[in-house]
Amino acid sequence: xxxxxxxxxxxxxxxxxxxxxxxxxxxxxxxxxxxxxxxxxxxxxxxxxxxxxxxxxxxxxxxxxxxxxxxxxxxxxxxxxxxxxxxxxxxxxxxxxxxxxxxxxxxxxx
Numbered sequence: 544x545x546x547x548x549x550x551x552x553x554x555x556x557x558x559x560x561x562x563x564x565x566x567x568x569x570x571x572x573x574x575x576x577x578x579x580x581x582x583x584x585x586x587x588x589x590x591x592x593x594x595x596x597x598x599x600x601x602x603x604x605x606x607x608x609x610x611x612x613x614x615x616x617x618x619x620x621x622x623x624x625x626x627x628x629x630x631x632x633x634x635x636x637x638x639x640x641x642x643x644x645x646x647x648x649x650x651x652x653x
Contacts, residue, residue: 545582545641550575552633553610562626566619574613578606582638590651595642602638607631 553571556563565571582602590598611627614620622630645651 546576546579548637549579549582549634552637553578553630556626556630556633560626560629562621562623563630564619564621565614565617567617570614570617570620573617574610577613578609578634581605581609586642586645586651590642590645592646592651595646599635599639599642602642603631603635606634 550572553563553565553575554568557565557571582605585601585605586598589601607627607630610630611622611624614622614627642651
């Protein structure tokens with residue numbers, strides 16, 4: 544689910560936020576897949592019943608950092624710090640509910 548939702552959120556952010564610009568469709572898709580993999584690995588390493596807020600906050604920080612830094616590797620891509628923070632906030636809202644579901648369903652147990 545994450546591997547589909549994350550690139551879609553990045554494409555939406557690129558279309559609606561003036562401080563997030565990806566001139567080619569593949570750029571937010573590559574960044575989204577990278578974020579999905581990093582997010583999954585963080586969930587496996589950190590997420591459990593007592594670390595819900597830490598995991599969610601870590602997702603936000605890592606997402607903002609990756610969005611901002613990885614955008615420099617693509618020609619013509621432009622993302623400001625504010626754009627990276629807003630996009631990461633959108634992703635974090637989704638992750639909030641995913642983390643709740645993972646914990647409540649018992650899939651986040653160690």
